[in-house]
Amino acid sequence: MKNLLLFLFLTITFQAISQEDAWVFLKDKPNKTTFLENPLTMLSQRALDRRTRLNISLDEIDVPIDSDYYNQLKNETTITVLAKSKWLNAIHIQGDVEDINNLLASYSFIDHVEFANKSLNASGKTETKSEQITPNHYNKFNDVQTDFVYGAADNQIKMLKGDYLHEQGLTGENQIIAIIDAGFPNVNTLEAFKRIRENNQILGGYNFADRNENFYTRNSHGTHVLSSIAGYLEDEFVGTAPDAKFYLFISEIAETETILEETLWVEAAERADSLGVDVVNTSLGYTTFDNANHSHTYNDMDGKTTFISRGAEIGASRGLLLVNSAGNSGNSSWKYIGAPADASSVISVGAVNASGEIASFSSFGPTSDGRIKPEILGQGQNPSLINYLTGEITTSSSGTSFSSPIMTGLIACLNQNESFALKTSAKTSAENLNEYLKQAVYKSADKFNNPADQYGYGIPNFETALNSYQASLSLIDESFLDVKIYPNPVESTFTIAIDDFNDVKLELFSVLGEKLLEKEGLTSKILDVSFLEKGIYLLKIYKDNKEKNIKLLKI
Known part of the structure; x- marks a missing residue:
């Protein structure tokens, strides 16, 4: 009986250890048009008002994960669905490595899988031995060190x-x-x-x-x-x-x-x-x-x-x-x-x-x-x-x-x-x-x-x-506030929405301030940024001694 109990314990322990966390990234959001045409189905009126005030357009990122995709994975017996993100169009799952990898062949709507354990990913950062981090978990909260009378504050x-x-x-x-x-x-x-x-x-x-x-x-x-x-x-x-x-x-x-x-x-x-x-x-x-x-x-x-x-x-x-x-x-x-x-x-x-x-x-x-x-x-x-x-x-x-x-x-x-x-x-x-x-x-x-x-x-x-x-x-010059770009976030190209296109100059900077692109005398309102890596960039648009700064998110 002791041997049997030991075997069961070891089996359960191995199964627990073999469970891996991963994110399943989905290819698309099939119902995006319906949601974007009915924004109150995904955002509150106050959220929409804030977007209007900040001049931020709605886009596919705001659209919820497709419910059919989610339910298919939720009902999958080989994995467990733990959470999801509409912004990243990803579902957090847990399961055996083989079962998770098999999802790619089973579901055509999956774009790719990203394991929390980076060594399991086909492409990812290769860490040297000196960079590896050993487990060091502890309860991080135990040692967390008009005219008001503020008192102690x-x-x-x-x-x-x-x-x-x-x-x-x-x-x-x-x-x-x-x-x-x-x-x-x-x-x-x-x-x-x-x-x-x-x-x-x-x-x-x-x-x-x-x-x-x-x-x-x-x-x-x-x-x-x-x-x-x-x-x-x-x-x-x-x-x-x-x-x-x-x-x-x-x-x-x-x-x-x-x-x-x-x-x-x-x-x-x-x-x-x-x-x-x-x-x-x-x-x-x-x-x-x-x-x-x-x-x-x-x-x-x-x-x-x-x-x-x-x-x-x-x-x-x-x-x-x-x-x-x-x-x-x-x-x-x-x-x-x-x-x-x-x-x-x-x-x-x-x-x-x-x-x-x-x-x-x-x-x-x-x-x-x-x-x-x-x-x-x-x-x-x-x-x-x-x-x-x-x-x-x-x-x-x-x-x-x-x-x-x-x-x-x-x-x-x-x-x-x-x-x-x-x-x-x-x-x-x-x-x-x-x-x-x-x-x-x-x-x-x-x-x-x-x-x-x-x-x-x-x-x-x-x-x-x-x-x-x-x-x-x-x-802030109100006459220059109408300048927008879309889509933003951008995958490969974006369009500059401006009525008068004469004498417009563009500059694109990394978050470190490195100038990556400069354009003058543009002949097209469409700009190709497919060469950029994913990340945040600053786009500066100049016209008639006026400047407009727009944060660009490359995805």
């Missing part, structure tokens, strides 16, 4: 001149923030969240980890993160955006570290976009996993390799302002930022102490392709938070997990100014407002002219950023 807000925004009436009103995290226990009962509950500022949420509506559960990390933005105890504590509204999403399964969490995050970001969210805070990051074969290497931190970072870039192209903690690996052998903080369009936030000195645990940049990360810093060493059990103010936790939401709240307050500017002027809509905002914040930072690997651009000054952002808005 005074330093972390005034360090960034966030009080100046509040004095201008910019407190996050009319902004919706999504928190994607590990759980929000006691947010529904604690006194510190009574204000946002009674003012109906919690709009809803979802538990992607357990596939249910209960988001007031799981790990307390999200509760502490939310308190940095929305907590309020009169004369004792104020978050950075006390008048914002919130969606609370759980994507992290704190007791394990699996590649599935990346896909769940993308699902949550897609939900945030569809609901019309303005700003997303993520105090999560991914580098190594329980299954060492799924772990990333530093080479993967290029903003376009990991599944989550690819999703983040698409989210930014939809108009979301994404703020992410840089990570707490500064003292570890890994050292560098994680994903999706490596994504070009994500605002990545490192940590300083109360005196503005860098926290040793704050993760380093640059990205593996040489970009500055993190961009900015906030107080993450012993900031003031609300304890999820007692509801009292605590300063016992540290981490970029908290400098990120402190920053997120102020980003939302600054973005609120954009709404005021458009309402109180003749302007109608302006593409790249998010880019204007981010550049205003970065340029206000104390080390902007001398960035460093751990500091990035340094500590921003939101008084300076507000003035810079307002100046940027005032310089």
Whole structure:
């Protein structure tokens, strides 16, 4: 009997180990025309209004995964469907390698399969032995270190001149923030969240980890993160955006570290976009996993390799302002930022102490392709938070997990100014407002002219950023706002939509500022960019001493 039990145990263990995670990428979306002609079937009215305001067109990326494709795979007995992403048109599955590879022959709608274990992919990055990452999972949350009286939150807000925004009436009103995290226990009962509950500022949420509506559960990390933005105890504590509204999403399964969490995050970001969210805070990051074969290497931190970072870039192209903690690996052998903080369009936030000195645990940049990360810093060493059990103010936790939401709240307050500017002027809509905002914040930072690997651009000054952002808005030339390109994202060619085509000049730059293309005296409105690798590029269009900058996503 003992031998039989041992055999069964070994068999079950082998089967568990042999199960692999993979993404099945689909070829198309057959019903895209129907959805694009009926946009409210895939996006809320607020989401559509945000797209209009930011001059972002709907396209195939917004269309849901085809339900027939999904159901066929869902009913497949040889694999298990775990999650999906409409942005990447991919379904996250688990199964034996042979069964997963057999799907390609069985289903004509599958374009390709990408295994989380890169060694199983026909083409992919080849890592040298020194680059391989050993499993190093631990509960990453256990060591995560108008006129308001800010109380205990005074330093972390005034360090960034966030009080100046509040004095201008910019407190996050009319902004919706999504928190994607590990759980929000006691947010529904604690006194510190009574204000946002009674003012109906919690709009809803979802538990992607357990596939249910209960988001007031799981790990307390999200509760502490939310308190940095929305907590309020009169004369004792104020978050950075006390008048914002919130969606609370759980994507992290704190007791394990699996590649599935990346896909769940993308699902949550897609939900945030569809609901019309303005700003997303993520105090999560991914580098190594329980299954060492799924772990990333530093080479993967290029903003376009990991599944989550690819999703983040698409989210930014939809108009979301994404703020992410840089990570707490500064003292570890890994050292560098994680994903999706490596994504070009994500605002990545490192940590300083109360005196503005860098926290040793704050993760380093640059990205593996040489970009500055993190961009900015906030107080993450012993900031003031609300304890999820007692509801009292605590300063016992540290981490970029908290400098990120402190920053997120102020980003939302600054973005609120954009709404005021458009309402109180003749302007109608302006593409790249998010880019204007981010550049205003970065340029206000104390080390902007001398960035460093751990500091990035340094500590921003939101008084300076507000003035810079307002100046940027005032310089927008409405007569040149009609210039668009489509499709964007682009596969091979795009068309420039402009009435007068005479004397137009184009320049195309990489995210590192390298000029890749320059065109003058164009004879066609169609431009071929098939030679470009997948990624984010900056297209500059010049005409009559005017300039239009458009972010181009090559897929």
